[in-house]
Amino acid sequence: MDFGKxxxxxxxxxxxRRGETFGFLGSNGSGKTTTxxxxxxxxxxxxxxxxxxxxxxxxxxxxxxxxxPEERGLYKKESVIDVMTxxxxxxxxxxxxxxxxxxxFLQRVGLADKEKTRVDKLSGGQQQKIQLGVTIMNDPELLIxxxxxxxxxxxxxxxxxxIIDDRxxxxxxxxxxxxxxxxxxxxxxxxxxxxxxxxxxxxxxxxVQDSFGGTIIQLDFTGTVPASDSYxxxxxxxxxxxxxxxxxxxxxxxxxxxxxxGVSVSSFTPTRKSLDDIFVEVYGDQAEGGE
Amino acid sequence: xxxxxxxxxxRFEVVRTLSKRRFWLATLAVPVLLAIVFLLVFVSNSASxxxxxxxxxAHFSFEYTDASGLVxxxxxxxxxxxxxTDPAAGVVAVKDGTVDAFFNYxxxxxxxxxxxxxxxxxxxxxxxxxxVAESILQQSAQAKVDAPQLATILQGxxxxxTTTFKNGSTAGGIDSVIPGILFLVIFYVxxxxxxxxxxxxxxxxxxxxxxxxxxxxxxxTSLILGKVISLFIIGIVQMLVFSLPIVVGYxxxxxxxxxxxxxxxxxxxxxxxxxxxxxILIGGFALFTATLVALGAVMPTAKEAGPIFGAxxxxxxxxxxxxxxxxxxxxxxxxxxxxxxxxxxPITALLRNAFGTLPxxxxxxxxxxxxxLSAIVLRMAVKLFQYGSIEYTRKINVRExxxxxxxx
Numbered sequence: 001m002d003f004g005k006x007x008x009x010x011x012x013x014x015x016x017r018r019g020e021t022f023g024f025l026g027s028n029g030s031g032k033t034t035t036x037x038x039x040x041x042x043x044x045x046x047x048x049x050x051x052x053x054x055x056x057x058x059x060x061x062x063x064x065x066x067x068x069p070e071e072r073g074l075y076k077k078e079s080v081i082d083v084m085t086x087x088x089x090x091x092x093x094x095x096x097x098x099x100x101x102x103x104x105f106l107q108r109v110g111l112a113d114k115e116k117t118r119v120d121k122l123s124g125g126q127q128q129k130i131q132l133g134v135t136i137m138n139d140p141e142l143l144i145x146x147x148x149x150x151x152x153x154x155x156x157x158x159x160x161x162x163i164i165d166d167r168x169x170x171x172x173x174x175x176x177x178x179x180x181x182x183x184x185x186x187x188x189x190x191x192x193x194x195x196x197x198x199x200x201x202x203x204x205x206x207x208v209q210d211s212f213g214g215t216i217i218q219l220d221f222t223g224t225v226p227a228s229d230s231y232x233x234x235x236x237x238x239x240x241x242x243x244x245x246x247x248x249x250x251x252x253x254x255x256x257x258x259x260x261x262g263v264s265v266s267s268f269t270p271t272r273k274s275l276d277d278i279f280v281e282v283y284g285d286q287a288e289g290g291e
Numbered sequence: 292x293x294x295x296x297x298x299x300x301x302r303f304e305v306v307r308t309l310s311k312r313r314f315w316l317a318t319l320a321v322p323v324l325l326a327i328v329f330l331l332v333f334v335s336n337s338a339s340x341x342x343x344x345x346x347x348x349a350h351f352s353f354e355y356t357d358a359s360g361l362v363x364x365x366x367x368x369x370x371x372x373x374x375x376t377d378p379a380a381g382v383v384a385v386k387d388g389t390v391d392a393f394f395n396y397x398x399x400x401x402x403x404x405x406x407x408x409x410x411x412x413x414x415x416x417x418x419x420x421x422x423v424a425e426s427i428l429q430q431s432a433q434a435k436v437d438a439p440q441l442a443t444i445l446q447g448x449x450x451x452x453t454t455t456f457k458n459g460s461t462a463g464g465i466d467s468v469i470p471g472i473l474f475l476v477i478f479y480v481x482x483x484x485x486x487x488x489x490x491x492x493x494x495x496x497x498x499x500x501x502x503x504x505x506x507x508x509x510x511x512t513s514l515i516l517g518k519v520i521s522l523f524i525i526g527i528v529q530m531l532v533f534s535l536p537i538v539v540g541y542x543x544x545x546x547x548x549x550x551x552x553x554x555x556x557x558x559x560x561x562x563x564x565x566x567x568x569x570x571i572l573i574g575g576f577a578l579f580t581a582t583l584v585a586l587g588a589v590m591p592t593a594k595e596a597g598p599i600f601g602a603x604x605x606x607x608x609x610x611x612x613x614x615x616x617x618x619x620x621x622x623x624x625x626x627x628x629x630x631x632x633x634x635x636x637p638i639t640a641l642l643r644n645a646f647g648t649l650p651x652x653x654x655x656x657x658x659x660x661x662x663x664l665s666a667i668v669l670r671m672a673v674k675l676f677q678y679g680s681i682e683y684t685r686k687i688n689v690r691e692x693x694x695x696x697x698x699x
Contacts, residue, residue, distance in 0.1 A: 042681065043678070059508055059513075063508075069503040069504055071503060072503075072504070075501060077311070078307050087504075089296075089299040090299055091508055134504070
């Protein structure tokens with residue numbers, strides 16, 4: 001995918017399986033939003049193909065899609081119900097159906113009395129709720145959420161998570177861009193890490209964690225942890241250390257080695273490397289930039 | 292779904308505009324102003340009639356001197372005037388208030404000025420002194436002509452009627468120009484009323500950050516088309532509202548407002564003029580609309596779009612600087628340039644079409660230019676909107692966008 005002489009995406013290939021929650025990760029400027037826009041036909045790729053359900057996406061299929069873009073907004077001067085009904089009709093609902101759906105949603109999110117209020121008279125948090133409602137109108141089979149919790153207050157962040165959970169339970173496919181690694185670990189079945197328009201890691205969360213250093217051992221001890229070829233020591237302070245071991249190394253052999261060297265071990269807990277650490281490792285050298 | 296969504300866009304855009312209080316305040320302001328003007332005209336006409344009647348009946352005392360010998364004393368007598376011989380005494384009499392006015396007729400009134408002195412009665416009423424002085428001299432001159440017919444002719448009380456021929460048939464004259472001019476009027480009204488709205492309707496999409504979500508449910512072409520058609524509908528509503536006081540005034544208050552009695556049956560509707568006018572009107576509207584949409588898509592804010600929008604609006608007035616030349620010498624280079632330059636062509640070509648100086652072959656070329664360029668600019672506008680409207684805060688690189696691959 002080129003913009004003028006600049007190549008933004010190159011040699012990128014991945015698939016999102018029906019019914020899974022897929023994390024689309026990367027630092028600012030890595031090409032996530034561009035890829036999504038190309039997927040939705042807003043940008044035309046200069047090479048390659050992007051398919052949804054086996055064919056290129058067209059707006060005519062927009063009724064099956066719930067898209068929450070990174071840059072989001074609503075018509076400001078119109079009433080809440082008018083805006084929601086309009087989007088409902090665009091998503092192939094009948095006028096009455098769209099109106100009824102909107103009223104139900106407003107009831108659910110505690111905005112039933114704002115039906116006839118102009119959108120720009122709502123608070124930022126209330127507008128976010130309306131935005132979410134518009135996204136999930138017509139119970140889409142595919143949800144594409146570009147930084148869904150960006151700028152959301154904690155209440156609405158929880159609402160987003162509930163909505164994602166609801167849609168997952170209903171069998172929908174969810175593709176989400178996020179910088180919140182705890183959300184990824186909690187929600188995503190598989191992920192891809194994008195850097196400079198190319199894939200740096202792709203697979204299940206466990207696969208990716210394994211590919212970036214495997215296991216970290218949290219160690220509480222007395223004595224001195226000796227240097228070893230079997231592990232590295234990224235942290236060693238006040239009787240607590242983190243030992244990083246390679247994939248395939250048996251943690252029990254490390255414990256045996258420590259004990260053999262006279263280290264008195266009070267706690268020995270093997271853990272996987274967190275996605276947060278992996279993210280910092282991959283993108284730590286990049287300055288923040290635009291998407 | 293596409294057709295349904297076009298209908299949804301149309302309905303949404305029309306209803307949201309017509310339901311705004313601001314729209315009706317702005318729209319009704321024009322007819323209200325027109326109504327106020329009509330009312331003032333009506334009041335002024337009534338007052339003028341009363342004043343004229345009062346002046347007709349009013350008499351004032353005056354003296355005069357006549358070095359020319361042309362003044363007929365019998366006419367002066369009927370007006371209550373008195374002849375004296377010393378001009379200085381006449382002026383003094385006015386100053387003293389002995390008489391209201393004094394007229395000093397020189398030896399040759401055709402070469403020298405008649406001097407008039409009067410007691411000040413206000414700017415408007417003071418005009419009666421010179422009116423009476425002139426009237427006396429005119430009536431005196433006419434009295435010296437023996438034949439009443441010659442006197443009438445000297446007064447200019449006669450009419451002429453001109454008949455011209457075109458291709459062996461009677462030409463329509465001014466009655467054939469009016470229908471053609473209507474196209475020009477409609478073009479101006481539509482562009483001036485809708486131009487700003489069209490620019491803002493695309494800018495609004497951008498400023499509201501709503502485009503990206505919209506474009507996953509309908510194509511940019513449908514969105515643009517829906518907006519263009521809805522604005523046209525809104526424009527028609529505005530024109531109806533604007534014309535309401537004129538229609539009411541014409542039907543019910545024609546005499547009081549001094550509106551001439553229009554006999555529509557005398558208008559000449561030449562088929563070629565009407566067809567060419569219609570096509571130029573549609574082509575011009577399409578070109579300006581597409582250009583404004585493209586401008587809205589490229590510019591991040593209305594403020595930044597302002598200078599270019601202003602220049603475009605100026606373009607539709609510039610051809611009027613050569614209006615006399617357009618009518619009298621349509622082959623002049625400047626008129627030809629304005630006829631073929633797409634953004635001035637609607638004005639100049641519609642003017643020439645109305646005055647019958649636009650040959651059919653030239654009209655065809657101009658229409659092809661307008662429609663061809665409209666199609667190109669509209670296609671560019673849709674593409675610029677598709678990409679430009681999601682470049683929310685920056686002005687987009689037009690060349691870069693236009694070089695992007697089209698949707699398959």
